[in-house]
Amino acid sequence: KVENIIPTLLKQNIDVVILDPPRGGSDNKTLDCIIKLSPKRIVYVSCNPVTLARDLKHLALYYNVIEVTPIDMFPQTKHVETVVLLNLKK
Numbered sequence: 001k002v003e004n005i006i007p008t009l010l011k012q013n014i015d016v017v018i019l020d021p022p023r024g025g026s027d028n029k030t031l032d033c034i035i036k037l038s039p040k041r042i043v044y045v046s047c048n049p050v051t052l053a054r055d056l057k058h059l060a061l062y063y064n065v066i067e068v069t070p071i072d073m074f075p076q077t078k079h080v081e082t083v084v085l086l087n088l089k090k
Helices: 002-009 028-037 049-059
Strands: 016-019 041-046 063-071 081-088
Touching (some): 002 028
Antiparallel strands (some): 041 081
16 A cells, blocks of 8 residues: 555655545545655556545645646546646745
């Protein structure tokens, strides 16, 4: 699980994090560790707009949302994947 692995990466120099959490979104521990890692970019892939908005609100203190792209991978259903690019604030 990412919440168990990510704290071990805190001493690494990481430029990009690609995050694709389950429908429930990321937990605060994971988001806080990502913020501590301070990658220049985060690519966040989400299948749930509600948890995506919640997690982006948490990350928005440190990251700017650069681009949001919805992808209809499941036509004829209400499900949409969303890919968000975030850049570290300077």
